[in-house]
Amino acid sequence: MLRGFWKLTWVETKVFLREPLGVIGSLGIPVIIFIVLGRAQGSRTLGNEAMGEAPFNLPILAALFIALGAAVSLVAIISLYREGGFLKRLRATPLSPVTILGAHVFVKLVLTVVGLALLTLVGRRFLPGAMDVDLLSFTAALLLSTVSILSLGFVIASLVPTARFAQPIGTGLLYPMIAVSGLFFPLEQLPPAIRVVAYGLPTTHAVSLMQGVWDGAGWGAHWVSVVALILIFGVCTGLSTKVFRWE
Amino acid sequence: MPSPVMTVSHLGKRYGSTVAVKDVSFDIQPGEIFGLIGPNGAGKTTTMECVEGLRRPDRGQITVLGLDPQRDAAELRTRIGVQHQEAHLQKRIKVWEAVDLWASLYAEVADTDVLLSQLGLNAKRNAWFVNLSGGQKQRLFIALALIHGPEVLFLDELTTGLDPQARHAIWDLIRHIRDRGTTIFLTTHLMEEAERLCDRVGIIEHGELIEIGTPAALVAKHCPERSVIFTSDEPDVAERVQSVPAVTSVEHNGSTYTLRGEGEDFVTDVINAIAHQSIRIKGFRTETPTLEEVFLKLTGHGFRD
Numbered sequence: 388m389l390r391g392f393w394k395l396t397w398v399e400t401k402v403f404l405r406e407p408l409g410v411i412g413s414l415g416i417p418v419i420i421f422i423v424l425g426r427a428q429g430s431r432t433l434g435n436e437a438m439g440e441a442p443f444n445l446p447i448l449a450a451l452f453i454a455l456g457a458a459v460s461l462v463a464i465i466s467l468y469r470e471g472g473f474l475k476r477l478r479a480t481p482l483s484p485v486t487i488l489g490a491h492v493f494v495k496l497v498l499t500v501v502g503l504a505l506l507t508l509v510g511r512r513f514l515p516g517a518m519d520v521d522l523l524s525f526t527a528a529l530l531l532s533t534v535s536i537l538s539l540g541f542v543i544a545s546l547v548p549t550a551r552f553a554q555p556i557g558t559g560l561l562y563p564m565i566a567v568s569g570l571f572f573p574l575e576q577l578p579p580a581i582r583v584v585a586y587g588l589p590t591t592h593a594v595s596l597m598q599g600v601w602d603g604a605g606w607g608a609h610w611v612s613v614v615a616l617i618l619i620f621g622v623c624t625g626l627s628t629k630v631f632r633w634e
Numbered sequence: 635m636p637s638p639v640m641t642v643s644h645l646g647k648r649y650g651s652t653v654a655v656k657d658v659s660f661d662i663q664p665g666e667i668f669g670l671i672g673p674n675g676a677g678k679t680t681t682m683e684c685v686e687g688l689r690r691p692d693r694g695q696i697t698v699l700g701l702d703p704q705r706d707a708a709e710l711r712t713r714i715g716v717q718h719q720e721a722h723l724q725k726r727i728k729v730w731e732a733v734d735l736w737a738s739l740y741a742e743v744a745d746t747d748v749l750l751s752q753l754g755l756n757a758k759r760n761a762w763f764v765n766l767s768g769g770q771k772q773r774l775f776i777a778l779a780l781i782h783g784p785e786v787l788f789l790d791e792l793t794t795g796l797d798p799q800a801r802h803a804i805w806d807l808i809r810h811i812r813d814r815g816t817t818i819f820l821t822t823h824l825m826e827e828a829e830r831l832c833d834r835v836g837i838i839e840h841g842e843l844i845e846i847g848t849p850a851a852l853v854a855k856h857c858p859e860r861s862v863i864f865t866s867d868e869p870d871v872a873e874r875v876q877s878v879p880a881v882t883s884v885e886h887n888g889s890t891y892t893l894r895g896e897g898e899d900f901v902t903d904v905i906n907a908i909a910h911q912s913i914r915i916k917g918f919r920t921e922t923p924t925l926e927e928v929f930l931k932l933t934g935h936g937f938r939d
Contacts, residue, residue: 394738398724398731405726405762471722476778479688479716480739481708 391482395490403494413460414502417452418509421445425514443570446506446518447597450525451568451590453502454533455561457495458540462557464491465544475634484633492537499533500526520601528600532593535616536561538623539589545630564590569598589619639664639699639786639817640685646693647680654680656841658694662786667808667818669832671825671925677841678821679719682790685819686716699785712740715779717772719791719821725764729755729774732763733781740782753777753807769800776807780816787811789820793827805831825926835925839933849925856931857923862893862904864918871913878907889916 403409424445468474477487503526510518543560547553567574567581568590574582585591592615599609606613638661647655655677662668670678683689685696687703687710696703701710723732733750737743750756753773758766766774772792779787789808793801808831812818822828828835829849836846845852859882871891872884878893880900885892893904901920908915 391735391739394735398727398735401731402724402726468724472718472720473722473724475688476716476718476721476723479686479711479718480736481711482739 392486392490396493399494413456413498414505417449417502418505420452421449421506422513425517447594448570449506450529451565453499454536457499457533458536458561459557461495461537461540462544463553466547466550466553469634470550478633495537496530496533503529524600528596531616535589535620538620541627542623545632564588568594570594589616592616636664638662641697644694645684645691647684647691653841658843660836660846662819664817666833667812667831669828669835670821670838671828671835672838673823676838678838679790682788682821686788713784714786715784716788717775717779723763726762728760728762730759733777736778736781743781744783749777768796786817791821829925844932852928853923856928858896859894860900861921862901864891864915865889866913866915868913874911875907878903
């Protein structure tokens, strides 16, 4: 049912664009954070050469915000559709459940790429040197990270009791992961217990992989992060098929 | 008699320790409107969703169009159309987009423009779902359910929450769909809807089917009593009609007289007696019990308990 997949993807995209708050939250906020913090840090501390002076890598933070925003939005949409009986109604059509959820993941991945493109454009215009990176490789790293984070989003979407709580619970569970992702302080400085948790979170490996790409290292040098992201994706997807609720 | 479109026998379904459906059996014939009626929580929706293949029954056999709803789920979905209770679409999906999306899910589809005009939605093609009225939303759901020309249409609490005008419009629509050859299985907790729309009804309570038949047959079987109510200013009216054999009781309140009795000839006998006695009457009407009263009698409680 490929035709159904593209149709659903296209409809979901249009529906998303008609919700101004959703667009601002998913695309606007990361870009604004990027510019405001970038200006505050001073563009000289950004980019490859000056990375040592910067307190943290701002583009990676903004990219993470895009991925996490996509996951929070996914959690909210899934729970809203579940509560409204829309998922159940679609299941009564020949469309397969995997296609239904796949279309949502696809929309979020496209959104992630658009968000990154916006960052790049804005970066080139307002923060010279801020986005000097192998964009293709960085995009691939961000997409892999997003897929992994979205799969965690599906687990959260299964646990959220009602649509009303979806947004706050999704936000409350996902965004704090940035704090222990290694972006602000090295993981070695974290207490051992928290460090264990951090290694189980997709954001940690996402930061490590994106930082690696940023520093110019190949994917081979960061195979542990790649494997971890894939592993988290596998575990979360497996778990989702067990606990996911359609109604 | 042609073979039934669907057969449900000894269906049982529980959720954890709650028994939703205990033992339900019925057939639906081609081209009929069959209604499952009962209060909320009686097991109507669960029964319907087992038949649609959306839920796996714990016990019993179901055959729809010769198919097993679980084993042949994929084929069944292309041959039935469903509308769920209190369903929603994306808030900001346009009417035509929803129809277009649904049309893309089936190999063969009806002419969507014709469908939209038949359902009176043409003027709302570009409206967002969230801006439709309750009746328009339900008509859109019917359109989505009909898009692939299904042989059986499932309607769960279709008119709940609609105003009387919208409800009547939807009933007309359902009759038209049936007249074009689609078999319809619906649930409702509105007795009036069941009585006016359904060819046959099944009364379900606490997960068990307690009665099944045409509305008229159920009324005749369980509530055979009829009433004649008339007004007259003449003296001694009560005594003068008392002698009619079919009359079991006479009550009067001022000049209004209520006669109760049973049997097919009851109303005729009363009219003849009034004519024979040359009683001048100002008003005359008869009252037949409704399904609501049948339900009350069968269950011992009112419908919205």
